[in-house]
Amino acid sequence: MTAPNPSPPADLSVEQVQQRLRQQLSPIGDTEHIDLRQARDRVLAQDVVSPISVPPHDNSAMDGYAFDGACLASGGPVALKVVGTALAGKAWTQALQLGECVKIMTGAIMPTGLDTVVPLELTTSGADTVQFDASQLKTGANRRRKGEDLMAGQPALRAGQRVTPAALGLLASLGLQTLTVYRPLRVAYFSTGDEILSLGQAPREGAVYDSNRYTLTGLLARMGVEVIDMGVVPDQPAAMHAAFDTATREADAIVTSGGVSMGDADHTRAIMAQMGDVNFWRVAMRPGRPMAFGQLRSAADKKAWLFGLPGNPVAAMVTFLIFVRPALQRLMGYEAPAPVLLQARCTEPIRKRPGRTEYPRGIVERDTQGQLSVRTTGPQGSGLLNSMVQANGLMVLNHEQGDIAVGDRVEVMLFDGVI
Ligand SMILES: Nc1nc2c(c(=O)[nH]1)N[C@H]1C(S)=C(S)[C@@H](COP(=O)(O)OP(=O)(O)OC[C@H]3O[C@@H](n4cnc5c(N)ncnc54)[C@H](O)[C@@H]3O)O[C@H]1N2
Numbered sequence: 001m002t003a004p005n006p007s008p009p010a011d012l013s014v015e016q017v018q019q020r021l022r023q024q025l026s027p028i029g030d031t032e033h034i035d036l037r038q039a040r041d042r043v044l045a046q047d048v049v050s051p052i053s054v055p056p057h058d059n060s061a062m063d064g065y066a067f068d069g070a071c072l073a074s075g076g077p078v079a080l081k082v083v084g085t086a087l088a089g090k091a092w093t094q095a096l097q098l099g100e101c102v103k104i105m106t107g108a109i110m111p112t113g114l115d116t117v118v119p120l121e122l123t124t125s126g127a128d129t130v131q132f133d134a135s136q137l138k139t140g141a142n143r144r145r146k147g148e149d150l151m152a153g154q155p156a157l158r159a160g161q162r163v164t165p166a167a168l169g170l171l172a173s174l175g176l177q178t179l180t181v182y183r184p185l186r187v188a189y190f191s192t193g194d195e196i197l198s199l200g201q202a203p204r205e206g207a208v209y210d211s212n213r214y215t216l217t218g219l220l221a222r223m224g225v226e227v228i229d230m231g232v233v234p235d236q237p238a239a240m241h242a243a244f245d246t247a248t249r250e251a252d253a254i255v256t257s258g259g260v261s262m263g264d265a266d267h268t269r270a271i272m273a274q275m276g277d278v279n280f281w282r283v284a285m286r287p288g289r290p291m292a293f294g295q296l297r298s299a300a301d302k303k304a305w306l307f308g309l310p311g312n313p314v315a316a317m318v319t320f321l322i323f324v325r326p327a328l329q330r331l332m333g334y335e336a337p338a339p340v341l342l343q344a345r346c347t348e349p350i351r352k353r354p355g356r357t358e359y360p361r362g363i364v365e366r367d368t369q370g371q372l373s374v375r376t377t378g379p380q381g382s383g384l385l386n387s388m389v390q391a392n393g394l395m396v397l398n399h400e401q402g403d404i405a406v407g408d409r410v411e412v413m414l415f416d417g418v419i
């Protein structure tokens with residue numbers, strides 16, 4: 001008697017998986033009020049409305065002389081009497097007569113009634129006069145307006161934005177010392193597999209060192225999440241159960257590698273399924289076909305999202321980038337902009353089967369004509385980490401795409417500091 005081996009469920013497309021993740025996940029919601037100095041890379045949990053106008057006054061954009069732009073009407077030579085100096089932080093407050101001007105420094109408040117600044121280098125000076133040619137200027141030149149950057153009461157930043165260095169500067173310019181952000185996301189990671197060696201262990205036949213621990217915790221740390229690194233957990237039901245229970249109690253999300261395909265030693269699948277509501281997906285993509293996603297429940301009824309990534313090192317990284325990173329960003333409350341894909345000319349033929357999305361690792365360069373070109377990093381097996389190390393981006397060969405010929409345009413997603 002023979003019986004057919006179990007057939008796996010149909011493959012989902014990359015877009016279907018992305019859509020399911022978006023539907024199921026929402027921000028963790030817990031917030032905290034923190035000092036601006038601790039806020040870099042955190043995610044704003046509230047809109048920020050500008051309490052003041054920036055700049056707070058009309059001020060000079062140049063070192064020079066401030067005067068009433070009406071003097072430019074002649075269009076020819078202008079001579080003005082210099083009656084005083086306005087410094088940044090020390091305004092000139094006295095009234096001026098027709099034909100008078102004030103020497104002014106960059107950032108100094110524009111004296112009342114004056115609207116134009118002639119830069120020092122366009123002038124010649126007498127004892128207490130200054131001359132310049134009116135044709136070189138227009139009324140209002142070199143004056144920065146009050147509220148030009150932000151008016152009091154205007155929205156400055158939105159909830160869901162990340163506090164970048166530019167945003168930190170903007171918040172500081174508004175005089176804000178504290179802000180409300182989402183608390184850091186806690187993500188537990190462990191590798192599974194009896195053949196996985198930790199660093200420091202002696203090599204043995206059939207065993208490989210745990211590289212996924214380093215690639216995945218590295219990617220997680222770069223996202224600004226709090227990583228709970230749980231190392232390697234062997235393929236033994238009791239150990240797996242204990243590890244998942246600890247991770248579920250301590251973390252908002254769990255990322256694992258290995259044990260999600262159909263192998264005999266894949267206890268991970270059974271334990272994942274036992275401990276919660278977990279789906280095993282086969283995704284129409286290469287690398288990275290098998291993946292688990294769902295929610296686990298600890299003995300104490302605490303819940304955590306689970307992302308079970310394939311063990312093959314490149315598959316683990318690519319599935320992280322395509323699915324897990326955006327999913328965690330969503331949990332963090334971060335409304336991340338969609339990645340900007342570049343178009344580049346492929347300099348080599350690539351075999352591509354329609355019906356799945358493929359992500360060859362690419363080297364993107366500007367050629368001698370200034371055009372972007374891309375080539376693969378060589379052999380593309382999903383165990384070849386070297387293909388990731390050499391690359392500066394992933395080609396994105398979409399679901400329907402067939403073979404690529406030399407010169408065809410392909411889309412590329414640059415790593416851009418993510419990896
Ligand atoms: N009958 C089928 N077999 C396989 C399928 C399938 O659809 N049907 N899918 C293949 C694909 S694609 C992948 S990817 C792998 C994923 O399998 P698992 O997630 O169960 O991973 P393992 O079997 O545990 O390991 C696969 C491979 O990766 C190495 N590995 C695992 N963990 C690490 C680590 N932490 N650091 C470095 N290397 C690691 C492991 O030694 C194996 O070589 O399944 C295919 N099979």
Ligand code: MOO
Nearest residue numbers: 287288289315382
């Ligand atoms: O996910 Mo697997 O590594 O594509 O071969």
